[in-house]
Amino acid sequence: MKLSELDLGLMSEVANTPRGKGILLCIQCGRCTSSCPVARITKEHNPRRLMEMIILGFRSEVIPHQLPWYCLSCFTCLDRCPQGGDVGEVMFAIRNLAVKEGNVPAGVLAQAKSLMETGRVINPIRSALDKRESLGLGEIALGGLDEVQSILKKTKLDKVISPKETVKRK
Amino acid sequence: MKYAFFVGCLIPARELSYEVSVRKVLPALGIELVDMKDANCCAPFSIQSVDHASWMALAARNLCIAEEMGLDVLTLCNDCYESLLMVNTLLKNNKALKNKVNEILADVGKEFKGKSDVKHLIDVLYDDVGMKTIKNAITEPFTELKVGTQPGCHLTKPKRIHFEVLRGFRALDELIAATGAETIPYERKEMCCGGPLRDINDELARQVAREKLISLKNAEVQGIVTVCPFCYLQLDTGQLEVKRHFNEEYNLPVLHFIELLKMAMGMKLEDWEVKSHRIPLGDIVKGRIQEE
Amino acid sequence: MEENKVLIIGGGVAGIQASLDLASRGFKVYLVEKSPSIGGRMAQLDKTFPTLDCSMCILAPKMIDCSHHPNVQLLTYSEVKEVKGSAGNFTVKILRKPRFVDESKCTGCAICAQHCPVEVPNEFDANLGMRKAIYMPFPQSVPRAMTVDKEKCLECGLCAKMCEAKAVDLKQQPQEVELNVGAIVVATGFDIFDPTEIPSYGYGRYKNVVTALELERLLCASGPTGGHLIRPSDGKIPRKIAFIQCVGSRDRRFGNTYCSSICCKYSVKDAVLIKEHEPNSQVSIFYIDLRAFGRGFQEFVNRAKSEYGIRFIRSSPGEIMEDPATRNLTIWYEDTIAGTVENLVFDLVVLCPALIPRTDAKELAKVLGIKTDEYGFFRASDIVINPVDTTVLGIFACGYCLGPKTGDIPDSIMQGSATAARAAEILRGR
C-alpha cells in the first residue's frame, strides 16, 4: 500500500471525534475481538484489527465498508479492555465518520429519516393505534415534534445523512 | 413513589402487552406512573451511530422534560435506558459538553440541569419497591418453571455508568425467584441478543440469536424472560426466522418479565396478550388466562 | 550512639542484603519483619530464572547469616508503630507481637505442631497447604521458632504440655520496644493483585484457575504437594497448561498502568519447569508483548521454544469458560497474527497478576512521613540520580516496595547494597 493510499491523519481524525479518543490507548492485545459476539461468528469483523487499520490509516478499507456497522455496541469490549480503550465507543466515532461519507445502512437511514419526520425511530401501524385506543392507553402523538425538528435542524442531521459527495458503500 | 414514565418507540408500536402489564402491575405495587407527554425518541444505537450531537441533544431534551416534572425517569427498554443514562451521566460530569448541549437546547427553551436520575424497570422493582413488598404481592407463584433470562447488554454495561458489575443480573434472578420460577444459568447468558444488527445485517443478527438459543436449549429451560423490547423481538420473532433459515426447532416461549410477575401476582393475561407472542406460551400460562 | 545503628523494615531478600552489607560495614542493624520468619517472597518461589537455581537453597544461607551476624538483631513478628526525629537520630517504636512461644527456648522441633488439633490453610503455601494453629511457616524459617496463631488457637494447651523446652507461653503479652537509629531502610516488598477483579477469568469461581504464586508452591518440592504438579479440582496431573500475562497490570481500570516486569520471565521459567516435571505436557503462554529483556532471557525464551516446544500466543484472552462436568477450561482468544477468534481447552490455567503495593504501604508511609508515587509505591527522591532515597533524608528504600522499577531479585539485591552505601555516606561521610 502506497503512502498516497495511507491516510496519515485518520488516527488523529478519529481521536478527535467525540467518543474516539480511545484509539490512542490501544495496545492491540485482542481482548476486544475475543470478547466480541460478532467476531466469533465472522472473521470479517475484528474490532482489534479495525483499530490497527485506523492507526495505520487504511481509510479506504474502513470508512466505506460494512465493518464498523457490524458492531452490536453491546459494550462487552468496553468492560474488558485493559487500557479502557473504549473500542465500542470508538466504533461510534468511526460510524459517525462513515455516515458523513455516505456509508449508512438503509435500515439506519430509515430510522434517522423517521426521527426527523415524526420524532420517533419506529412508529405504530394503524392497527396498533386502534388497539391502544380500545385499551384506553391514550395518545402517543408527539407534542414536541416542532422542538425535535428545530433541534435536528441545528445539529444539521439532514446534511449529515445526505452528504454531497457520497462514497459508494462496498 | 412517582416516576416520569418513558415508554419509548418500540413498545407502544409493537409490544403493547409489555406496556399494559407495566401500567397494571406498578400501581399495584405502589408506583405512580406519570406519562412524559411530549417526550421524543431516546435516540438509540442507530441515531448515536449517525450523529453524536443529535443523540446528545435529543436524549437531553427528554431528561429536561423529566426535570421539569421534578421526577426520575423510568424506562422499560435497555436501549432507552443506556441512551438516557449515558447522556445523563456524561452531562452531569462534563461541564463543557453540558454547555454545548444546552446551547442547542436553548432554541427550544430547554436547559439540562442534571436534577433527575434514570432508572430501568428492574432497578425500580428491586430498589424502590423492594423484594419484601414484591414477595408479599405474590399470590399465585409458579412451580417447577425453569427459565433462562436475557438481561440484555445495557442493563449492566458499560460498567462505568453502573455502580456495580452484574448487579442487574442478580436483581433479575432474585426477582424471578420471587415469582416462584427458577433461573437456569447458561453459557451465553452475558451475550448480546443480536438485535442491533437487524436491518443492518439480518444474516448476522440471526446467527447471534441462534448461538444464544442453542445455549439456552442446552440448559434445558422451558422459556426465556426478557426485560428489553429489542431482546424480546429478537428472541421471539427472531426465533421464527432462525427456525426458518436453519430449520431448527427451539420452541422457547419468550416472556417480558413484567408479564411473569403479573401472573404470579394473580392477574390473568388477556387472550390478545397471549396471542401477541409469536412463540406459543403453552403450559407456562395454563390457568392464567382471562376467560372471555 | 545511634549514628552506628540502622533500622531495616522488611526481611525479604532486599532487606536481608541491606542488613548484611550494613552489618559487615560495622553498623548495628535491627531487622524488623512483620511475619514469623524472614525470607519474604523469594522464600516462596520454587526456582529462579533463568539459571533455575533452587530459590530457597540460595536464600537460606543469607537468612542464616542474618540470624548469626553479631551486628544483626532480628525482630520478627514485629511492626513499626512510630518514627520520630531526623537523619542521624531517629527514635522508633516497635510493636513485638506475642508469638506465645519463647524464641530463645524453642528448638523448632515442631513436636507441638504434631499434637495441635487445629488445622488451617498455610498463608506461606498461598493457602494451598495446611498448617497447625502452632506453626512454623516453612521448615527453613529463621528464627527457627514456632508461633501460635491466637485467632485459630483453641487454648487447649496441648502444645505447652508437649514442649520439652517449656517454650510455649500462651500468656505472653505484646511488647513495645523503643530504638534509636541513625538511618532507616524500607524493604517491605509487594502484594499480589486479586484476579477476582476480572470476572471473565473466573478466578475464585473456577478451581483450576490459579495464580503464578500458587503455581510456585505447587511446583516446589517443599510445597503442599511435595513438588507434584496436580490441579486443585481433582488432584489429576494437568496435561494442558496455559499462562495468561498482564492480569491486572498494564491495566488502566485498576490504576496499575505499569508493567510488573517479571511475569513474562517467570512464566517462561515455570513453563520450562513444568515440561521437566511432565515432559509430555503442553504449555502455552498468552502474552501481549513478550518482555524477555536483559541478559540471558531472549536466549532462554529461544530455548523454551526450540528445546521445550513451549507455545507462545500473542493474545490477551477475553474470557475463560469452565466445563462444569470436567472442570476443564476453555480459553477464548484472538490469534492476533492470524486475526481469528479461537478457543482452546486446558486442564489448568495460570494467571500472572500484577504486583501491587502492600495493602499497608500508605499506613507505613504515614508513620515514616515519606511520600508514595501515583501507584502507591514508595517514591524515590529522584528516580534517575537518587533511586534508593525516599523523600525523607536518612530514610532509604530498596526492593519492590519502590515499585516495578526494581524488577527482579538481582535488582533488589543491588538496591539493598545501594541503600547500605547511602546510609554509610550519610552516617560515615566526612
Added chain:
Amino acid sequence: MEEETRIGVFICHCGINIGGVVNVREVVKYAKTLPNVVYAEDNIYTCSEAGLTSIKEAIKEHNLNKVVVASCTPRTHEPLFRSACREAGLNHYLFEMANIREQCSWVHSHELTRATQKAKDIVRMAAARATLLQPQEEPELDIKDVALVIGAGVAGMTAALTLADQGFEVYLVEKEAQVGGNLLRLDKLYPTMQDTSEILEPMVKAVKANKNIELMTSTTISDVKGYVGNFKVTIAKKDEKSELEVGTIIVACGAMNYMPPEGLYQYRVFDRVITQLEMDELLREGKLEKPERVVMIQCVGARKGEIRAVDLAGFPKSDTARLLAKILRAKKEEGWPYCSKICCMNAIKNAISIKARYPETDIIILYGDVRVYKEYEDFYSQAREHEVKFIKHIEEVTPEISKSLEGKLEVSAFDALSGREMKIPCDWVVLSTPLIPHREEVLLARMLKIPISPDGFLMEAHLKLRPVDTQMDGIFLAGAASGPKDVPESIISAKAAAARAGILMANKKMRTEALTSVVDEDLCIGCGLCEEICPYGAHRVEESKSKTIEALCRGCGVCAAECPRRAITMRHFTDDQVLAQIKGALVPEMEEV
C-alpha cells in the same frame, strides 16, 4: 608426643527430614563404636540454638578435640557449626561435616534400612577424616583503603563519588580525554526527558571538586598484579607508565553502541539511514530539519544471530573466543543474541522529542515486542498520545529499504497485526541497535582474571545473588560492563558496587580460607605447569621454585592434581585425609558379618 584423638559425633534428625527415614538413634549407637569417637548424641535440630549449645558443652565436658556433625549440606550450615566450635575454644578446622540429608535420607526415602546403613558409612568416613584433621590459621590480609574505578561514565563517576563521600580515596581512570562516557552523545534521558547535561554537568563538577578523587583521563590500564587489598595496577598515559596501589577495584568500563556493518538495512549506503544514537546526536545538536515521516526499526543486530568473528579477532586466546567458537559455526544472521533492553525506551524517547519539535511529523516504530518494562509502560502510552504509531512487523520478513522515485526512502514492511504489507515512504530510517561489550573489556577481564559470559560481558559472581561482585575478591562491577543498563540502573549498580568495596576497605582487614595449596620446595622442580594452569594466577615461579599466593588461591586443587612431582598438597585436604576417608568407605561392615 601427640595428644589422643577425642572425636564427638552429633547426629541431626532435622525434624523428620532425616529422622523420618534414617534410624538416627541406631546411627548414634554405631558411631560410639568407631575408633577415636568418645562421645555421640542425636539432636532434633543440631543447628538450633539448643543443638549448638550442646555441642559447645560436650566439647568442654568430654574435652573433645575433633567434632563431626552429621546433618545437611556444609554449603549452608558448615559456617554455623564451625563458629560453635570456635566459641568453645576449638580451632574450627578440627570440625568435619557429614551430609546424611541431601546425600542420604532425601534420596533413599523409600529404603529405610539401607538408608540407615548408608548414614553409618557416611559418618564412619567423616570420623576417619576427622582423626587426621589439623588446626589451621586463616591468613589475615590488610586491605588498603584506596579504590580504583575504571571508567568515568555515569556509573564510574557515581561509584567514585559514593566511595569518596564515605571518606575513601579513589583513583578514577578514564581512557578517553573527556569524562561522561555514552551520556556525552545522548540528547535526553528517559523517562524524565531532561537534557543529559542536567545529570552530567553537576556530576562532573562534583567529581572534579572532590578532594578524595584523583581523576586521570586519557589513561589506560596496562597491567594488574596482586590481590584483594593489595592490588598493584600499572596505568599508562600515552607512553609514560606509573603504578597505583589500591585495595579494591570497581570496573565501570561501560558498553558501546553496536554499529551495523555497511549494507545492513542500507546503513552507510543511504545517508539518511542512521542509528538511534546518531539520531540522538542530530537532536542534541538541533540539526534535524522537519521530516514528513521517520521510521524507526527496533532490534537491529539484537535478539538475533550470534556474536561475529570480527568481534573476537582482537583476542583469539580469550575465554569468549573459545566459548563462541562453537556458536559461530552455527552463525545465523549477524548480530547479538540478547535483548539490549534499553532500545525500546530510547526509540520512544527520540520519537517524543521529534514530535515535540515537529508535531506534524509522522513517526512509525517497527517492533517485534514493545519491551517497555516497569513504569516505562506509561512512557509508551505517552508516545501513543503523541500519536506515534507502533507497528509489529514480522521479523522473518525483514523490512526492505529502497529509494523511491521522489528520492525519498521507502521502507517495505509487513504489519503482523493488520496482516498487510506496506511501503512506507519516509525521510529518515533510524536503526535501534544494542549495547555491546567493548573489545578492551575482554582484554581487561583477562588482566583482572574475571570470567566473561557467553554474550561477551563481564560475569558477576552469581547472576542472582551477587550481581556486582566478581569471583575475584576485591573486584566489583558497575554499570553496563556487566550487561546493558540505562542510567538509573547504572547508578544503582554503581552505588551497590561502592557499598561492597566499602565494606572491605572500612574493615581494613580480611581473613581468607586456610584451604590453599602448599608447595614442597624440596620436591618442586619449577616446571611452571601450576603457574600455567592455575585459573586464579595463585602460583608464581621464582628462582625455579613455585610459590603460592595464598590470597589468590581458591583451593580448587588443580595444581595439586597436575603437579608431576606431587610437590603440591592442599592444606586441610591432604592426600592422607582424603585416603583415610576412602578407606573408611571400604571397611567391611562388621555388624553384618
